[in-house]
Amino acid sequence: VLVQVHGQGGVKFQNWAKTYGSSPELYFQPTSVEEIREILDMARQRDKRVKVVGGGHSPSDIACTDDFMIQMGKMNRVLKVDKEKQQVTVEGGIFLSDLNVELSKHGLALANLGAVSEVAAAGVIGTGTHNTGIKHGILPTQVVALTLLTASGEILECSESVNADIFQAARLHLGCLGVVLTVTFQCVPQFHLHEVAFPSTLTEVLDHLDDHLQRSQYFRFLWFPHSENVSVIYQDPTNKPPSSSASWWWDYAVGYYLLEFLLWISTFVPSLVCWINRFFFWLLFSSRVENIAISYKIFNYECRFKQHVQDWAIPIEKTKEALLELKAALENNPKMVAHYPVEVRFARGDEIWLSPCFQRDSCYMNIIMYRPYGKNVPRLNYWLTYEGIMKKHGGRPHWAKAHSCTRKDFEKMYPAFPKFCSVREKLDPTGMFLNTYLEKVFY
Ligand SMILES: Cc1cc2nc3c(=O)[nH]c(=O)nc-3n(C[C@H](O)[C@H](O)[C@H](O)COP(=O)(O)OP(=O)(O)OC[C@H]3O[C@@H](n4cnc5c(N)ncnc54)[C@H](O)[C@@H]3O)c2cc1C
Known part of the structure; x- marks a missing residue:
């Protein structure tokens, strides 16, 4: 079959958080496998690299390229x-x-x-x-x-x-x-989920982690840095009819717009962050909230406005030690501010070679610094402190989220890293699918 595929010039790619972007020389939206083949042929002939992009949500440069970008939105059946x-x-x-x-x-x-x-x-x-x-x-x-x-x-x-x-x-x-x-x-x-969110303290949750993990199939918690406050979230299958206590006023007017405004103010007075974290906990998270809906509507939640994040997985048994170290680091360094929440989630171990949960049950600890109205808030100190703690406890970074690791780190973190490299080198000997992010991983 002879197909003619057209790439668009002058497209600017940006990820969801507008924290990373690139200017692909040609941008393609193929509708068939034949068209993709043709793009790869063209790339080979012109010695170009190729990056495929899905939703463009990754908070890093993992999907960026200045050569050929293939957006898969039209191959969605x-x-x-x-x-x-x-x-x-x-x-x-x-x-x-x-x-x-x-x-x-x-x-x-x-x-x-x-x-x-x-x-x-x-x-x-x-x-x-x-x-x-x-x-x-x-x-x-x-x-x-x-x-x-x-x-x-x-x-x-x-x-x-x-x-x-x-x-x-x-x-x-x-x-x-x-x-x-x-x-x-x-x-x-298909199933429905019953979500219950209720307030607790960091000490309580860390001391009874196993109980929480047993009690709810999809248990996670949000810690509010600079405080002891925690919001525990249980989600479990249910046969009860859908119901919701969500309200536009609290979720958007307060939880989104007021928060963004106050975080913007705090860029001039950083010590306000501590107060903001406590205030919002009191306002939005200090009472019990319940929702019932079809599973995906409960799994998905509002991630608010633009942000920087890091999310490493550590062995589950290190959860308490690592979180307490992060808390102590914040207490010992009053100039280091941390936006809420630190979101703590869990996952079962697996056998996938580059999975952060490879052969171990894990705890993911997601830290966040918002960018109110697109303004960057200094985060270097917090970021380095966090990475140091995660590394010390055998952590592995989320691949989508910006981190400072290179091949040397990954060789230590992942027992199957050499196996992955040899598959990659066999399937893509010229590195057609590499970009700057991936060069740091593989070279
Ligand atoms: C608001 C928000 C909330 C998020 N919540 C979570 C969360 O709860 N848990 C979590 O773990 N992560 C979360 N993330 C991260 C997100 O899940 C990952 O970044 C995910 O990879 C995004 O999917 P995407 O389709 O946007 O991928 P992209 O960012 O477009 O691409 C990701 C990678 O996949 C490659 N790729 C995409 N399609 C193809 C293809 N067809 N063939 C080959 N390669 C391809 C790209 O080249 C790139 O390497 C969140 C991100 C945002 C912005």
Whole structure:
């Protein structure tokens, strides 16, 4: 088949938080595998690199390139629903927001989701997106098969039984193994979730961590730095009818606009942050709140305005020590300010080579510094302190989120790192799918 694919010049790519961007020489929105093949041919001939982008949500430069960018938004079909096996096969560019709705028409759902769904199937698995729940793995553990279009133009099917090695690499692929054309997810019967959020203290939660983990299938908590305050969030399947205590006034007028304004003020008076964290806890998180809805509406939550984040996974047994160290570091250094929340989530260990949860149950600790009205707030000290604590406890950074690690670190962190490298070098010997971010990982 002869197809003519057109790339657009002059497109500026920016990630969701507008913290990273690039100016691809040509920007493509292919509608077929043939078109993607043609783009790869053109890249090979002109000695260009290629980056595929999904929802562009990654808070780092992992999806950036100044060469060829392939945006997968037009390859977003549901290809097959296997009701018996409860599996769905989709094109890599489908947004989870569309997939959730499609699945519910078939009485199915994904067992776990991250905070947002305006992200692509191939994109979320590419960086190891996770949610919480000690019985649940990160999102790539829900993948049972996928197909890759490699740099040479070959289509590779992989699963536990076919190309098994490539499969363990490609379930968390970093966008560096080829173009992910299709993904097959293991689903579960559609379910509703009952969410209960209630106030507690850091001491209580850390002292009874196992109880909380046992008590709720999707347990997480938010810690409000510069204080003892914690909001515990339980989410569990229910048969009760949907109900909601959410209100526009509290969630948006106060939780979003007032917070953004006050955080902006605090850029002139940093000591206000401590007060803001306590004030908002008292205002929004100090009483019990309950919601019931279809699973994906409860899994997804408002991430408010633009922000910088870091999110490392440490062995679960280090949770208490690491958090208390972070708390002590903030107390000992009054000039170092931390926005709320520090979000603490959990995930089951797995066998995916580059999974931060590789062979260990893990605790993810997400720190945040908002950018009120787009203004950057100094965070270097907080960032370095956090990274130091995470590293000391054997942490592994979230691949989507900016970090300062390089190949040397990853070699120490990941026992299967050499295996991943050899698969990558075999599938992409010229480094067509690399970019600046990935060079730091592999060189
Ligand atoms: C508001 C917000 C909330 C978030 N919440 C969470 C959360 O709860 N938990 C969590 O773990 N993370 C979270 N993240 C991070 C987010 O889940 C990841 O960045 C995820 O990878 C985004 O998916 P995407 O489709 O936007 O991927 P992109 O950022 O577009 O791409 C990610 C990677 O996948 C590659 N890629 C994408 N599509 C393909 C393809 N078809 N073939 C080959 N490579 C491809 C890209 O090259 C890149 O390397 C959040 C981010 C934001 C902005």
